[in-house]
Amino acid sequence: MTNLLIVDDSKVVHSFVKDCLKDKNCKIGHAYNGEEALKILTTEGVFDIVLLDWEMPIMNGLETMAAIAKSNLDTPVVMVTTKNKHTDIKQMLNEGVREYIMKPFTKEILIEKIEDVLGKPFEVLS
Numbered sequence: 001m002t003n004l005l006i007v008d009d010s011k012v013v014h015s016f017v018k019d020c021l022k023d024k025n026c027k028i029g030h031a032y033n034g035e036e037a038l039k040i041l042t043t044e045g046v047f048d049i050v051l052l053d054w055e056m057p058i059m060n061g062l063e064t065m066a067a068i069a070k071s072n073l074d075t076p077v078v079m080v081t082t083k084n085k086h087t088d089i090k091q092m093l094n095e096g097v098r099e100y101i102m103k104p105f106t107k108e109i110l111i112e113k114i115e116d117v118l119g120k121p122f123e124v125l126s
Contacts, residue, residue: 002122003045003047005030007032007033007050013053017110020111021122036058037059038064049076049118050068050075052079053079061081065095078097079097
């Protein structure tokens with residue numbers, strides 16, 4: 001089973017990702033800002049991957065990445081955002097983001113990027 005944490009202030013994104021992964025053996029956690037995400041990541045156990053939005057209230061994606069690094073969390077992070085300038089992508093990759101998905105995205109792109117970061121395909125539910 002893959003444990004995934006979605007960190008995005010948009011409930012639509014949470015719903016879309018959940019729908020994209022409904023036939024996968026995947027447990028999904030939900031956070032709506034970086035502060036919530038850090039609390040979940042440090043108290044609720046290990047996640048295999050984090051999908052992180054950049055533009056959120058309370059603690060944005062850049063601040064969240066810095067806090068993840070300070071906390072020595074090994075969880076790979078995939079940035080999922082509308083910010084698409086070369087400098088934005090480079091900045092986040094320098095911060096430790098493993099992959100970058102630009103919104104809007106398709107189910108196929110989401111699954112491909114997650115599987116690339118995890119280094120294995122999702123298990124399919126029977």
